[in-house]
Amino acid sequence: MQSRRKFIRGAAFSWSALSIPMLSFAKKAAVTKPIVVSTWDSGLAVNAEAWKVLGKSGKAIDAVEVAANSIENTINCCVGLGGNPDRDGKVTLDACIMDEKANCGSVAFLEKIKNPISVARKVMEKTPHVMLVGEGAQQFALENGFTKESGALSADAEKTYKEWLKKSEYKPVMNIEQQQIKAKKGHGPFAPNYFEDGSFNHDTMGTIALDNSGDLSGACTTSGMGFKMRGRVGDSPIIGAGLFVDNEIGAATSSGQGEEVIRVCGTHLVVEMMRAGKTPKEACKIAVERIIKINPEKARDFQVGFIAINKNGEYGAYSIQPGFSYSVTKADDGGKVYMAESHFAKK
Ligand code: ASP
Numbered sequence: 482m483q484s485r486r487k488f489i490r491g492a493a494f495s496w497s498a499l500s501i502p503m504l505s506f507a508k509k510a511a512v513t514k515p516i517v518v519s520t521w522d523s524g525l526a527v528n529a530e531a532w533k534v535l536g537k538s539g540k541a542i543d544a545v546e547v548a549a550n551s552i553e554n555t556i557n558c559c560v561g562l563g564g565n566p567d568r569d570g571k572v573t574l575d576a577c578i579m580d581e582k583a584n585c586g587s588v589a590f591l592e593k594i595k596n597p598i599s600v601a602r603k604v605m606e607k608t609p610h611v612m613l614v615g616e617g618a619q620q621f622a623l624e625n626g627f628t629k630e631s632g633a634l635s636a637d638a639e640k641t642y643k644e645w646l647k648k649s650e651y652k653p654v655m656n657i658e659q660q661q662i663k664a665k666k667g668h669g670p671f672a673p674n675y676f677e678d679g680s681f682n683h684d685t686m687g688t689i690a691l692d693n694s695g696d697l698s699g700a701c702t703t704s705g706m707g708f709k710m711r712g713r714v715g716d717s718p719i720i721g722a723g724l725f726v727d728n729e730i731g732a733a734t735s736s737g738q739g740e741e742v743i744r745v746c747g748t749h750l751v752v753e754m755m756r757a758g759k760t761p762k763e764a765c766k767i768a769v770e771r772i773i774k775i776n777p778e779k780a781r782d783f784q785v786g787f788i789a790i791n792k793n794g795e796y797g798a799y800s801i802q803p804g805f806s807y808s809v810t811k812a813d814d815g816g817k818v819y820m821a822e823s824h825f826a827k828k
Contacts, residue, residue, distance in 0.1 A: 513794030524808030564704025687734025715739025762797025
């Protein structure tokens with residue numbers, strides 16, 4: 482009679498022998514890679530920079546950094562030192578970056594340094610920390626070869642700030658940025674901040690990418706909400722709020738009213754929803770609905786938009802208000818701008 486041990490060994494052998502051909506029949510989802518997705522229509526030019534790296538089989542982490550740098554370097558743009566200042570007339574920058582190994586770096590309340598995303602990357606690579614803020618972040622940047630800029634406002638920001646000062650109320654006003662932008666119309670060379678149809682743009686560039694090796698990374702850079710209180714930090718430099726990457730699942734980033742994104746750990750929530758089997762768009766919608774549920778009335782007056790990609794290179798977005806655009810660049814189409822679906826309809 483066959484011994485029990487021999488029987489088990491035999492059974493295991495025949496199972497594995499059977500399972501090899503079975504596995505090869507299993508249907509694999511097609512993967513779109515490389516692919517890069519950025520917030521807003523201004524993301525199209527940013528994606529083109531990322532593509533210079535991704536298109537040559539470069540790494541997603543390098544692609545998202547150069548993408549963020551390209552908009553940070555643009556004078557009179559809504560991101561970087563050209564962005565709107567705080568209530569005291571000073572531009573303060575927030576940024577974070579995250580790679581496929583969950584390495585991450587972040588800077589917040591950083592002044593007079595042109596490329597906060599690259600400082601964030603240095604924090605990630607050269608320190609045992611994740612986040613540096615204010616004076617300490619600036620000191621670290623200077624020690625690592627970054628130059629101290631003058632701190633002068635861009636022509637656009639100067640004009641907008643002067644306008645804001647006329648009625649400036651020195652208290653946080655939820656929707657002040659949109660109000661100012663509506664009054665002004667048009668902002669920077671990339672895209673108007675305020676569109677004729679009533680939608681509005683924000684000051685954050687979030688970029689997420691999947692490279693040829695199937696690795697995900699993301700970067701998020703901003704001058705934050707215009708005319709914020711001095712010292713205010715939004716969602717953009719906070720891992721899990723403004724940006725989150727999980728190389729097994731996907732990546733997400735956000736733009737809009739940072740306080741509301743922080744409240745729900747927005748991009749972490751989006752990635753967790755993708756882990757639970759939702760598509761990128763469904764996952765973004767769940768995060769948006771979570772924000773609205775907290776205060777449905779207040780949510781009528783602010784904007785938050787999420788974008789996400791998953792490990793297969795599928796992408797999606799969702800926002801509270803209409804007008805949240807996002808840019809997608811992959812090999813076969815050279816880049817396209819889409820309008821995200823939103824919870825509320827056009828007013
Ligand atoms: N999320 C940014 C912040 O709250 C602002 C924006 O996207 O416009 O600082």
